[in-house]
Amino acid sequence: xxxxEFRNYCITKKGVTEHFPFDDNVLVFKVMDxxxxxxGLDSWEQHEPKVNLKCEPERALELRAEYESINxxxxxxxxxxxxxxxNNDVSDTFVxxxxxxxxxxxxxxxxxxxxxxxxxL
Numbered sequence: 001x002x003x004x005e006f007r008n009y010c011i012t013k014k015g016v017t018e019h020f021p022f023d024d025n026v027l028v029f030k031v032m033d034x035x036x037x038x039x040g041l042d043s044w045e046q047h048e049p050k051v052n053l054k055c056e057p058e059r060a061l062e063l064r065a066e067y068e069s070i071n072x073x074x075x076x077x078x079x080x081x082x083x084x085x086x087n088n089d090v091s092d093t094f095v096x097x098x099x100x101x102x103x104x105x106x107x108x109x110x111x112x113x114x115x116x117x118x119x120x121l
Contacts, residue, residue: 001092003044006051009096010037013103015118032114036106037099049086051095052076053102 010029011018016036019028029037039051055063057079063070069088073081086095107118 001049001086001095003039003041003049005092006039006049006086009099015121016103031103031106032110032118034106034110036102050074050083051086051099052081052083053098054080054105055082055098055102056080056105 007018007027010016013031015031017030017033019030020026021028025041027039027041028035035054037051037053039049043050052073052075060072060080060082063082064072067089069085069090071083071085072078074083076083082098084090084095084098086092090098107115110118
């Protein structure tokens with residue numbers, strides 16, 4: 001996967017916007033103004049791309065045990081976020097599934113009003 005494929009996959013989801021809220025290195029994708037994916041652009045330039053994705057706590061532990069390239073979220077809540085190093089032992093298809101789940105978890109945590117607003121987009 002390259003940065004364009006990652007970006008295109010994230011940005012085409014309903015209600016998603018992209019931002020650089022921290023600096024001009026960290027690309028953040030938000031659904032209804034809540035983060036679900038972020039990645040340091042420098043990691044792509046160094047040919048070791050990494051993305052942070054939200055995950056259920058129990059599932060996060062399972063994934064970390066199963067995959068060498070899935071670790072506790074860097075600069076994030078280690079309980080709820082994973083850092084996934086791409087192009088290693090996880091397929092692009094699986095990364096897309098992890099992105100989907102991260103987005104779903106954020107949507108699930110939105111207020112009913114925001115969920116309805118998202119549905120109407």
